[in-house]
Amino acid sequence: MGLLVEGKWHDKWYDTKNSKGKFEREAAQLRNWVTKDGEAGPSGTSGFAAESGRYHLYVSLACPWAHRTLIFRALKGLEQHISVSVVSPDMLEHGWTFDKTEHGTGDALFDFDYMHQIYTRNNASYSGRVTVPVLWDKKQNCIVSNESSEIIRMFNTAFNHLTGNEHDYYPEHLRAEIDEINEFVYHNINNGVYKAGFATTQDAYEGAYNALFNALDKVEAILAKQRYLVGTQITETDWRLFTTLIRFDAVYFSHFKCNQRMLESYPNIANYIRELYQVKGVAETVDFYHIKRHYYFSHTMINPTQVVPVGPKVDYSSAHNRSSL
């Protein structure tokens, strides 16, 4: 694990010294948008028109942020239009790598060894963390975006004229409500599990733990009354929550010490995870080998033996009761 400073790789863990033991996630820096005709999006520059075969996604199957983009690629029928490379689940002294021994695919575009080479291919003097997902433009040979929440919005609309898939996971009339729930879920749950797991003081850990389980109780109460987070239709906010929930019992419960309860013990959340998992195309994006191997093998300061647990035994393809709501 490390970062680039002026284009040079440094092997360095997150620094929590100046934040009282709290983990603080760095904001993504590369924020252009693919749009239907190449006009500029809400940030960044113009020139990224939606075209079949032009864009490439770099993902980890372990990473909940990258997972969002793979789900949207599947839901929006973009598999034939956007190609993918999968990094190795092992993220050690070189950060994410294209090593194939643990079932990564290798780098389909440049055959590089390391993900940080993708960042320096884009900008030779880049400084910052080397994160996935990354959306790459094969035409201009540059990174479009390394922010998953924005990549999923591009996938939601920019390619509709090519796919004919008009399904909208961020509909205009629900945007304010979706944005509000996203904020709550991001701070307390998506990033909340990381804040608990990467905390280096008891106080920082307990603060994150309490916020996380209060938020899960709130989600459980919402899902007791309605089928999805904003009501009767699945929106991006459900998918953003799902990628954390599906990793919870296998990883966050034990590895990140989020161990008040397993999600299997929340009746509504447990059924909701199953419903989302069983949506067409989604189960194929979930890979528990990569998920468990990444966290337990890569975070050697949390799990120095690198032994990967065998369980838990949870069947996400079993029947759910959500259609009665």
Ligand SMILES: N[C@@H](CCC(=O)N[C@@H](CS)C(=O)NCC(=O)O)C(=O)O
């Ligand atoms: N804001 C980014 C966050 C992505 C992110 O933090 N990805 C993690 C993997 S789960 C990563 O690549 N971490 C490497 C690092 O921080 O050095 C997004 O949502 O796209």
